[in-house]
Every structure is written in structure tokens, then in C-alpha cells.
Amino acid sequence: MTDRLLKIAETKREKVKAGVARRRAKENRFRFYGIASISMAFAFLIVLMTTIVSDGYTAFYTTEIKLTVDLSESALGIEGEDINKKTLMNASFRKVVRKAILQEIPVDGRKNKRALYAFLSNGAEYDLRDMVIADPSLVGQKIEYWAQAGDNFNQYNKGNIKAETPEDGRMFKNQHIAWYDELVREDNVRTVFNSNFFTNGDSRDAELAGIWGATVGSFYTLLVTLVLSFPIGISAAIYLEEFAPRNRATELIEININNLAAVPSIVFGLLGLAVFLNVADLPRSAPVVGGLVLTLMTLPTIIISSRAAIKAVPPSVRDAALGVGASKMQMVMHHVLPLAMPGMLTGTIIGMAQALGETAPLLMIGMVAFIVEVPSGPLDAATALPVQIYLWAENPEKGFVENTSGAIMVLLAFLAFMNACAVIMRKRLERRW
Structure with a gap:
């Protein structure tokens, strides 16, 4: 009987060891697949960046x-x-x-x-x-x-x-x-x-063409986007998180905000074409229209990130503020909002970086025109840096090939800078509870 029990125990032990070995093999395979995927993605990134730099560095002299x-x-x-x-x-x-x-x-x-x-x-x-x-x-x-x-x-x-x-x-x-x-x-x-x-705007001659006009156009477009999307997005997040009643209407609004974050950007361009140009009769190819379109596209990102930042504030902060006699508005404005602001700013910067790299909605509202003069305001005709890259990419001349890659390098530098600012801001201003 004892030998039989020992044999059964030994069999179970062997099965357990075999099961552990299989699990470890699966984990090792999964780890290998993950490392291989990351390595492949990194290799593709290196090839892409090498190609862009090798084609574009000559644009700088x-x-x-x-x-x-x-x-x-x-x-x-x-x-x-x-x-x-x-x-x-x-x-x-x-x-x-x-x-x-x-x-x-x-x-x-x-x-x-x-x-x-x-x-x-x-x-x-x-x-x-x-x-x-x-x-x-x-x-x-x-x-x-x-x-x-x-x-x-x-x-x-x-x-x-x-x-x-x-x-x-x-x-x-x-x-x-x-x-x-x-x-x-x-x-x-x-x-x-x-x-x-x-320092130059666009030109038919590759050696004279520059990115300054497109850069200024992108600046005015992002300025309009920031002025509109930041206060509207934060106000909407505060209302939905702190004041809105929990009912079907609020749930419908939240679902639509989440859905809008996944809508293709060209749809916002079509909306801007139909509303801002055809109905409101705003000037075509102007940064103010581009800013309005990018505001619609950026708002869901800012609202979602701002709501997440508000949720991260501990309930004890709200209870303490209300306990010493603060009104709900005072509690939100004086205590919750300052603590949530770092997360809100991070989400806003990420949204602005996304807007800076968008091309499709700007093409739909006519910012694809050949603009030589540097715009002096948001109502002047202008183009944006991603659209300028798109225009140059259509030209077969050697000079425009290097200008295209050089402009891509500048745009990537701007995007990297904006994302780095978001990461640094999050690290320095975040609070651990």
C-alpha cells in the first residue's frame, strides 16, 4: 500500500514538474515574441529615421x-x-x-x-x-x-x-x-x-523654398486650437466629473465623447468644410478655420485626460474642503482643480502635439494652397507644416526631395519637444497620494 501511494505521489510530482516546465516554456516563448516584436519595431524605426536623415540633412546647407x-x-x-x-x-x-x-x-x-x-x-x-x-x-x-x-x-x-x-x-x-x-x-x-x-515661405524654386511660412501658419493654427480647446475641455471635464447628475443624458454625453476620440481626423475636416466654410463663410485656407477644426478633434482627448486627472484627486481632499465650510464651487476651484492641473496640462500638450501632426482635416478646408507670403495673422491665407511636407512630396525635383525630408526632421523635432515637455511636466508636478 505504501509503495502504491509513493508511486502515485511520484507520478503527481512528475506531472507537476512537467506542467511547470510547460508554463515556463510558454512564458519564455511569450517573452521571446515580445522582445522580437519590440526589436523589429525599433529596427523599422531606425531604418525610417536613417532614411529621413540621410535624405534631409543636405537641406540645411x-x-x-x-x-x-x-x-x-x-x-x-x-x-x-x-x-x-x-x-x-x-x-x-x-x-x-x-x-x-x-x-x-x-x-x-x-x-x-x-x-x-x-x-x-x-x-x-x-x-x-x-x-x-x-x-x-x-x-x-x-x-x-x-x-x-x-x-x-x-x-x-x-x-x-x-x-x-x-x-x-x-x-x-x-x-x-x-x-x-x-x-x-x-x-x-x-x-x-x-x-x-x-526664413522663407514656399517657392517654385527648391533652393529658395522654406518652412517659415508653414511654421507661422502652424503656430497660428495651434494658438487658435489652444485658446478654444483648453478652457472648453477643462470646463466640460469639471462639469461632467463634479456637477453633472448621473442619468441617461450624462451617460450619452460620455459615450459620445469617447466615440469622438476614435473618429478619423478627415471626418472633422469634412465637418469644418460643411459648417465653417459653407455655412459660416469663414475665409478659406485660414489658420482660424484650421484651429476650429483641430479644436473639435482635440477636445475629446483633453476632456478624457482632464477627467482622469480629476478622478485621481483623493476624496479626502473634497471632504476636508467641504468640512471647513467651503462651497462645492470653492472646493473644486481652490482644491481639486490645482491638484488636477498637472494631469490636465499633460493631456493638453499631448492633444496639441497630435494636432500639430494632422494633415487630412487641413486638406479638406483648403490649407493645401500654394502660399508664398508669410501670414501676419490667423485670418490670412496660410498652410501648415504637415501640409507643406505633403505639397513638397509631390514634386519630383531633387531639391524638393531633400526639403521634404528636412521639413519632416523639423516637424519630428517639434513633436519630440512637445512630448518631452509633457513627460517632464508629469514627472515634476505629479503628486503621490
């Missing part, structure tokens, strides 16, 4: 060509006229810069001259004009002027156009390479920081 320009009155076509801003605005600066490049690389024939003129950006003459208007004493002199290079010249200098590529497959031909080499031998080519990328 550009090429210039040194010219000796004749700013005499006869060369400018203003001989015998008073030197003032109006006269200089009408002067022949294009002729001056073209004559200067011909002096560096003498060529004959209309075709060769046109190809040589393309070495210079269309903005070179305007930069020279602005320089002379700022210092009229330059008129009558010969000066050294570093002119902005054209896109093909710029891309070849950066290495984005390869000489090894067959001539039929590149815009920069063998003759152009020979001219480029001659300019390099004379030390007339240099690489400088591309300030145009950060």
Missing part, C-alpha cells in the same frame, strides 16, 4: 557662387537718375548677375548661355537688389557677391546628382560639370548654411 558684379549706373540701367529705393527696385540686376557669370565662364550661343544662367538661382538678382537698397553707396562700385546657386548646380555640389550616372539620366550634363570644375578650380564655389530654408 546650400551652395553659393562668387561673382564680381559691376554696379555702375550704366550697368544697372539707371544712368542719370536719382539713386533712391524706387530707382533701385527697377534697376537691371538680372542683367548684372548674368554678365558676371559670363565673365567667369565665357560661352557663346543662346543655348549655352541659358544653361549657364541656370547655374544661378532666380533669387540671386533679388538678394543683390536688396543688398544694394540696404546700402546705396554700393552703386558705382565693383564688388564680390556670393550668389545663390540654382537647384541642379546645388544638388551636384551636394553629391545628390552623381557624375557616374549616364548623361541621359541626369539634368546636370557633362558640359555643365566642366563649367562647375572650372569654378571650383578658381575657388568660386562655397557651401554655407541654408538660412532660406528656415
Whole structure:
């Protein structure tokens, strides 16, 4: 009998060991799958970021060509006229810069001259004009002027156009390479920081296109979004959490708020198109309309995060405030709201970061227009940084390819900064109960 019991106990022990071994094997497999998934996601992220950086870092520098320009009155076509801003605005600066490049690389024939003129950006003459208007004493002199290079010249200098590529497959031909080499031998080519990328608006010329107009448009759009969504979202959260009666109407409102948080952003764009543009007749492609649309999209996020922050405040704080004679409004405003504010601010920053990266709703309300001028207010026509990236991505030119990746890098930096602010704020202001 004893041997039988021992055998049964041994059998059960073996079964238990086998079961434990199977559980451990399952746990190890699950851990392996988790680590493999995280590693794969991280690898994809590294590949994505490497691709963006390798394509976009060249957008942060550009090429210039040194010219000796004749700013005499006869060369400018203003001989015998008073030197003032109006006269200089009408002067022949294009002729001056073209004559200067011909002096560096003498060529004959209309075709060769046109190809040589393309070495210079269309903005070179305007930069020279602005320089002379700022210092009229330059008129009558010969000066050294570093002119902005054209896109093909710029891309070849950066290495984005390869000489090894067959001539039929590149815009920069063998003759152009020979001219480029001659300019390099004379030390007339240099690489400088591309300030145009950060200070200009959009342009048809890749070397002149910049993100400043889109950045200002995004700023005004987010400003309108913040001014509207923050007070409305917090007020709604306070009412639903502290004052609203618990009935079917309140439950319906809460369900709809949660559902709105999952609605695709393009639906909000369609709503803005139908209400704000077609009914309210607000200006198309204006940051104020974009801000209104993004407010509708951001409100559910702010309300949900604000309610969670209010719920995290211990009931003892409310009881203590009411116990010393505070009214319910005083209890909420003086005690609950200050303690919940860090969580509310964190949710608001996350909502703003989400709004900064949205493109679809802004496309629906017309913020996809080609805007050259930098907007001076929320009612001016403007575009946003994500929409600017979308517009540039449609252009096949090498310059716009690098501009697209460079703008993505700037946008990702803004998003990382905003999310970092949310994390730091949560860590520093959170309270442990």
C-alpha cells in the first residue's frame, strides 16, 4: 500500500514538474515574441529615421557662387537718375548677375548661355537688389557677391546628382560639370548654411523654398486650437466629473465623447468644410478655420485626460474642503482643480502635439494652397507644416526631395519637444497620494 501511494505521489510530482516546465516554456516563448516584436519595431524605426536623415540633412546647407558684379549706373540701367529705393527696385540686376557669370565662364550661343544662367538661382538678382537698397553707396562700385546657386548646380555640389550616372539620366550634363570644375578650380564655389530654408515661405524654386511660412501658419493654427480647446475641455471635464447628475443624458454625453476620440481626423475636416466654410463663410485656407477644426478633434482627448486627472484627486481632499465650510464651487476651484492641473496640462500638450501632426482635416478646408507670403495673422491665407511636407512630396525635383525630408526632421523635432515637455511636466508636478 505504501509503495502504491509513493508511486502515485511520484507520478503527481512528475506531472507537476512537467506542467511547470510547460508554463515556463510558454512564458519564455511569450517573452521571446515580445522582445522580437519590440526589436523589429525599433529596427523599422531606425531604418525610417536613417532614411529621413540621410535624405534631409543636405537641406540645411546650400551652395553659393562668387561673382564680381559691376554696379555702375550704366550697368544697372539707371544712368542719370536719382539713386533712391524706387530707382533701385527697377534697376537691371538680372542683367548684372548674368554678365558676371559670363565673365567667369565665357560661352557663346543662346543655348549655352541659358544653361549657364541656370547655374544661378532666380533669387540671386533679388538678394543683390536688396543688398544694394540696404546700402546705396554700393552703386558705382565693383564688388564680390556670393550668389545663390540654382537647384541642379546645388544638388551636384551636394553629391545628390552623381557624375557616374549616364548623361541621359541626369539634368546636370557633362558640359555643365566642366563649367562647375572650372569654378571650383578658381575657388568660386562655397557651401554655407541654408538660412532660406528656415526664413522663407514656399517657392517654385527648391533652393529658395522654406518652412517659415508653414511654421507661422502652424503656430497660428495651434494658438487658435489652444485658446478654444483648453478652457472648453477643462470646463466640460469639471462639469461632467463634479456637477453633472448621473442619468441617461450624462451617460450619452460620455459615450459620445469617447466615440469622438476614435473618429478619423478627415471626418472633422469634412465637418469644418460643411459648417465653417459653407455655412459660416469663414475665409478659406485660414489658420482660424484650421484651429476650429483641430479644436473639435482635440477636445475629446483633453476632456478624457482632464477627467482622469480629476478622478485621481483623493476624496479626502473634497471632504476636508467641504468640512471647513467651503462651497462645492470653492472646493473644486481652490482644491481639486490645482491638484488636477498637472494631469490636465499633460493631456493638453499631448492633444496639441497630435494636432500639430494632422494633415487630412487641413486638406479638406483648403490649407493645401500654394502660399508664398508669410501670414501676419490667423485670418490670412496660410498652410501648415504637415501640409507643406505633403505639397513638397509631390514634386519630383531633387531639391524638393531633400526639403521634404528636412521639413519632416523639423516637424519630428517639434513633436519630440512637445512630448518631452509633457513627460517632464508629469514627472515634476505629479503628486503621490
